[in-house]
Every structure is written in structure tokens, then in C-alpha cells.
Amino acid sequence: MDRVSVLETEISELRRILKEKENELQELKSLISDQQSSKELNNHSQPISDASKSSVDACLPKWAIERYSRQILLSDIGVEGQVKICSAKVLIVGAGGLGCPAAMYLAGAGIGEIGIVDYDAVDLTNVHRQLLHHESNENTSKAFSAAESLRCINSKIKITPYNVQLDSKNAQQIASAYDLVLDCSDNVPTRYLLNDLCVMLKIPLISGSALKMEGQLTIYGYRRQDHHQETYIGPCYRCVFPTPPPPAAVGSCSAHGVAGPVPGTVGTLQALEAIKYVIGRTERHLLVGRMLLFDGEDATFRAVKLRPRRPACVACGDRGGGRLIDYEQFCNAPAKEKDLDLEVLPPENRVSANELNVMMNNEERGGRHLVVDVRNEQEYAMCHIQGSVNYPVENLHRNLEELIEKTKEFDGVVFVCRRGNDSQVVAKKVLDVTDKERWSKVKDLVGGLHSWSKNVDPDFPVY
């Protein structure tokens, strides 16, 4: 066993050195290729925005023709399209389940500059779907981890990681260097921020989202360029969703789960729409004014028609836009996929993990307690406290009375869940129909099973 740990230490040290050297090499290479490709490409092509003069005789250096030949062969892309791709600048917000596949395909396609924003660090629970991050990146910055993997895919492009939380103060400066933004974020405030930002900068926003087995995708704030004039075609995010949803209605991947290929599919399609936009496809071909609904459970795609742009929209309307606001306040939610810490119950109805452990081991003195786990069946099957019973919160509209009857066979009841929120909600429902003298017998576990794992049973999985 000693030999195992010695080898593990040595290997991780070697990996660290290898990574340093790789980074140094990449930096040097990208410096050289920056100089080369800007010479090679800019000599032959016009900037993308100058569409009217776009060069017909654009040509590419040998390496680029070889490297990108499989997509240049497409009549949709061709040499001219590839030149546009090589000089495009795309900002990806979120290096998660959507951002990883989107960035991989854009880097592969040779998008000239990719910016990737994420404030978060890699967690092992991300790795099943966020495929730019590897086991060895645990606890390191997602933006840097993504950039490092992208450089391994394509050393010929410029990749800029932004290890920051995008907000109203820094967003404009970061995004103004790009032609296009991909919303690969995971929360409502950031979605409104990105919408208002893109409207302000007059660049389109390719918005993807995914949860559980479903995904959604559309392009907001698309402007058609004709005769030196730009007009909005299709709505912005605020045209469709003028009012943020109630926070209780917003699900998250960490709370509700997600199948990796679902954001994988949506992120991949975001990359495809980005490439189509960059090479000059218009609203006739892009997901503008339409939203793609992907249901992975039924294997169906459905493109539905959205409402048009609202002239009175506060963002893209005739008198709208112009400034960014406090989006966390506007949405009444944090701009992080953060879990709530509810305080529904008074302190006397709550027990700590250690107290619960003592209660369960001292039945002669403290009486028999029923431990009710209110997580869903899949979570209960993953792990649960020995002796607990499962009454998922989502089924209680059917079997609350049965549960209450069952609690009467015991001297007390303790509700548990993952983090100690739902357990309070259920305990409150039970308290509402319990006689006052038994109130002190109904409790919930503070901090949920996370606290149980931390304080009582270190072998209990934290997920």
C-alpha cells in the first residue's frame, strides 16, 4: 500500500510539471500562430462586419485548408465561410454542461477567438457532463480548465478564460470584444443580464438551457443587416419573458439532476447556430423567432414559433435598453446555481445530526422515533439512513394522511432530506394538522443528509 501512495504522489507531481510545460508550450505556440494567422488571414479577408465587401477570392493558408477541409468541403461553408470562422470572436458564458460542448465544437471549427466565462471551480459532480473538465481539474477554475482543454483541441486559435462572475459592472467590458454571445449559464439573473447586455451591444445571443431530460434553444436579439441599416428580427429574451419566474419554480441541475447528453445536445446545437451566424446565414435559416424544444425522454425535437419583438420591450423596444441593472434584485434570486437555506421551522422543532444520532441509539430513554426521508425514490435508493422510511415530498398530495397515521405509532418523528429544506416544508405540513401537545415531537434534521455525512457518518455519500 505504501508503494501505491508513493507512486500516486509521484505521478501527481509529474502531472503538475507536465501541465506547466504544456501551458508554456501552448502560450508560445499561440503567440507564434497569432502573429502568423493574423498575417495570413487578414491579408486575404475583410472583417466579418463589412459584409458588403466580403472578399470572394479569400484564400486560406495550407495548414488551415488541411485542418478544416472537412467543413470547407461543404457548400454551406466553403473557403469564404472558413475565413469568416477564423476571424470570428465568440464569447461563451458558462463552462458547464452547455458551454463545454459548445466550446469544443467552436474550437474544433477554428473560431478565431473564444472567450469563456465562469466563476466556479470544477466539482467531481460536474464531470459526467462537462467534458472539458477532467478528474485532475477538481477544485480548479472552470474557465482555466476549459481553456486548457480547448488549447489541446486547437492550438491555432486564441482562447481567453475569464475566471469571474459576470455582472452589470464587468459584463460590458468583457463582451464588447466579441461578435456573438452564447448563453450557457445556469441561472435566471445571468440570463436577463446577458439579454440586456447583448441588446446594448447589438450582438445576437444564442441561448441554450437544459434540465433533467429536456433542453431549449433559441437566438434572441438577432438583427438583420441590409443597406447599412440593422433591424431586429424576432424577439429578445425580455420580449418573451418580461417578468422573471418565481424562484420556487426554477429548477437546477444540482437539485433536480440532468442527463449529460441533454445539455450536450443543446450546447452542440448552440455551436452549430453560432457557426451558421458567423458564416452569414440569416433568420431564414437560424433559430430566430423560433424556439427548439428537445425532449430527451421521448426523443423529440419541436421548433415552436415565438411572438415577435415587442415595440414596447424595455430592452430591445423603441425606447428600451441603454443600461444594465441589478439582476439579482430584479429576479429575487442569486446569480449562482445556489441552494436555498430555508428557515420554515422554529429552532425547537429542529435537531442536529448528532442529536438525531443520539436519539436513534437511545430508544429506551428517548422513545422510538420514525425517521422519514422526503427525497425522491431515486435519491433514497442511492443512499439513506438505516431504518428510515421514504415518503417523497412530491407524492404527499396523495399520501399525507397515511404518513400522519404512521407517525402516530411512534413517540416522535424526524424528517430528513438532502440539505434540510424540503424536510422543513414537510414537517410544517404535518405540524399544521398535529395537536399542540405533540408539536415538540415533530422535528427535522438541520442541514439534512449533508450534515449527517459531515458529523455522524463520513461514509454517507454527499451528492
Added chain:
Amino acid sequence: MAETLTVEVMFGGGAELLFNKVKRKEIALPPLKTFLPDSQNQNWTLKELLIWLKDNLLVEREELFLKDDSVRPGILVLINEEDWELHGQLNYELKENDKIMFISTLHGG
């Protein structure tokens, strides 16, 4: 048999959780006056459909589906795959075999 109106309702993006996980269901609506004798309308509109859904299919947390007389912010209503804004929203008059979808918007990534 009195005239019934058959429409298909579909729920997605998490909205199905409020409807006992039912993602699609064909429903037969009775004549409007039998369901809502006091209704101002002669025929079924989206407005009455919401009331019918609340009474017949919604199993929990009404506030996560409805707000005031309409659907809560963040749920996209689609009439035959088109945004209900294009069809008069609550005033849209239901037709035989219409497909009405309620899609909760996703924010995860």
C-alpha cells in the same frame, strides 16, 4: 350525447410535475355552459381552459402554474406550436383537436 370539445394538452419543462407527471393528455371538454353556467363566453377559450385544468388536472402548488387569471411568468403557452401571444392569449377560442402546450422555461446549464 352532448357536444364535447376534444383538445390535447401537453406539459413540459417541469410543468408536468404540477400535473401528476402527465406530459400529454387528450381531454374532452363538456359544453361550456355545463362547466361554467355563469361564463360570459359562448365557447371555450384559453381562459376557461385554465380554470378547467386547475379543477381537473392540477394536483399541486397552484401558484406555480397560475397567477391572477393567467399563467404565471416563465411558462410559455403554445397553441398548435405557436406562442399564444400570436393568437389572442386568454381570448383564444378553442377548436376541435387543438394542441395546447404549457412549457416551463428551463434555466439550467
